[in-house]
Amino acid sequence: MSRFFERYEPETRQFFDEVISHDGTPRAHYDKMLQRFRQFSLDDIKARREIVNIFFRNQGITFTVYGEDEGVERLFPFDLIPRVVPAQEWETIEKGLIQRITALNAFLNDIYHDQKILKDKIIPAELILGSQHFRREFVGVNPPLGIYIHVTGSDIIRDRHGNYLVLEDNLRTPSGVSYMLQNRQAMKRAFPVLFDKYKIRPIENYPQELLRTLQEIGPSSRREPNVVVLTPGIYNSAYFEHSFLARQMGVELTEGKDLVVNNNKVYTRTTRGLELVDVIYRRVDDAYIDPLVFRPDSKLGVAGLVNAYRKGNVTLANAIGCGVADDKVIYSFVPKIIKYYLGEDPILENVPTWLASNPDDLKYILANLGSLVVKAANESGGYGMLIGPESTIEEQEKFAEMIVANPRNYIAQPTISLSRHPSFFNDTELWGCHIDLRPYVLYGKNITIVPGGLTRVALKRGSLVVNSSQGGGSKDTWVVDE
């Protein structure tokens, strides 16, 4: 028997702890878990760690780190302590996301048609029309059901007081959902008893829901759409996920060279000739998807795909040009976007954001670099970021130059102390690690969100960066009914 939680120091004066409340007592929804962990010895934990490691290794669940000599495959770090989200908190998240995604989709539809929101001067037109992700080629194109963002994964964090805030909208086919599914499998194997004590909402139907969504958005003329997944290829860090989802949905995993466009229709090349394709769940960025329209040097795309799409012969998920709405600058306008299209106040708040393109904000940013987090508008994965309190004067000066040179490309936010969750270090002691939450939202005829999502955890002591490329890991996320 070991007293992991008794020795755990939540530091609730500084941080919102997911398990221990400010008065030092465990939150009610963690009671059963704490009871169970009290029964475990160090060896029990080691045995369970082994079960989990073997599971992940056998499944080939690895990600690739670049920048070293060869892309090295590593096991995705996984923390054994699950995160518990009570049902009523989940209702808020779910409602908030449905509201947000509905509004963002309406925004995209408007931007690529009448641009009313620009004419009404809610958002400065130059921010949209000057965005590198705005695809003027798609103005006037009507995707089936008017939906642009079929699969999204907004990053949600909790502040000092436990409020759920949206940190980022990922509208360009976010990754990580395979980890969500595999984490659940691993936990079921390693902690069957604990699992039984909670009423955990299932997530295993995600691949079916994804397939259903993709089938719903097929070109209207055909009854049973042929869906394929389009991957950049085996060197992509999310390749495992692409092949996993294809396998789970029972559809073909294709690379650009497997697809060919003839007479504005898209086909797969098979050993028996050509087969028509209706829907492409693509995990290739806009810029690479069709060398005839975007980057001519792309070796991952399909020549002619964009025209086939514009003709309505094939549907791309997500649509082309969604990046214009998940840009970090546009992010700051999302509360206004929700108000404009839905007439509602946002259920999930934004993190306060200063825009370097706004002269007053710029002054404030430059004066406060040491306390702010500065982000490049178009970078993801934790790259191109300045974390003020952790930075050196030289780094701040370098960023100040870059910001002044290209203000449109930078935003700043206060350093939010993300909520913390006890996580195992070396499977011997618990340490409070910062976490976030990425639920996956599917948008077909309706919006579906499987309960939970991927909880990413910054497994470096004190680190705020949860991205897997920067030493982050993940944990299983349980939405529980009482």
Added chain:
Amino acid sequence: MLSRVAESLFWMSRYFERAENTARFLDVNFNLLLDLNKITHVENPNYWIALILVTSDKERFNSLYDEYSARTVTDYLVFNKSNPNSITSCIGLARENGRSIIESISSEMWEQVNNLYHYLQSVTPQFVHTDPYGFYKEIKNASHLFQGITDNTFSHNEGWDFIQIAKYLERTDNIARLIDVKYHMLLSEAQNQTEIVAGSEDIIQWMAVLKSCSALEAFRKVYLSKIDPDNILRFLILDRTFPRSINFSVCAAEDALWRISGSSRHRYVNNADRLIGKLEAELSYTAIEDIYAKGLHHYLEDLEQRLVKVGEQVHLTYFAYHTPEIEPVDIEEALPFTGVAGGRAYWSQAQQHQQQQQQ
């Protein structure tokens, strides 16, 4: 089945078989030298040149090393990454092909190719020199295990047939080359000695060839202990029941090809089926005297050329882009096939870089 998936299955299988056969070449040479060192001068580089000659790799080898010895040839054929046919390269490429179709193959197949890959990453040249027998056995067994796993965990449908075609085309080619090693040895000895002597050395060499095909015992069951070149060639080229004979392998490749297309005797559907059928029919009615009449070396060379043609046609029929309107390309004008070092499993630097850039 996606053409790319079929092609990756084909090359995964082919590279795996190639690695096994290279291990066999090297293994037999080590054995041979052990057997011969009582009677002849084993430092003779001719024994090692032959291995490079049969892999048609003389130029590349010479650009990398300045002598033919156990050390350099082993390094080249086992470890060298700039040799696309080294065991390490082959298994790397087999794994890469497997990884690109990981959703199509069984997880057991993937684990096996992955295990062998990691084993090879951990092996040092020193280890191979200390225990060549153990090392090559490991490679051969890994390949057998892979085939057994494939047979027992992977549906025997079109994809499995592509694996079989690749395996048997590669094996046929390799048996032909292995017999040719012997030819080259005789040739180089002839140059030195001005005449071919069929003495005890010769018998030992032929026995080594049999051993490297795991064929010595099977051979004895048919021909007892009459180890003479005629019988050995009859067995390795024309036997229809031994799985490492040319005739058997060609039949097996033919079966797999015909299963895919629905071809049958007297009625072929595509050029790949026609060429393999023709080869099989000729082998069935060939006597060892016919081979001698043509000259053993020329016979083998011709066979290798015809295997390349079959490979080309498999490529054109099933892997290359084609639409029903386009007539099959005339066989003589077929695209040059990259042959030994060819195949997919090659992603350029630019492609790799772009794949990594996607979010």
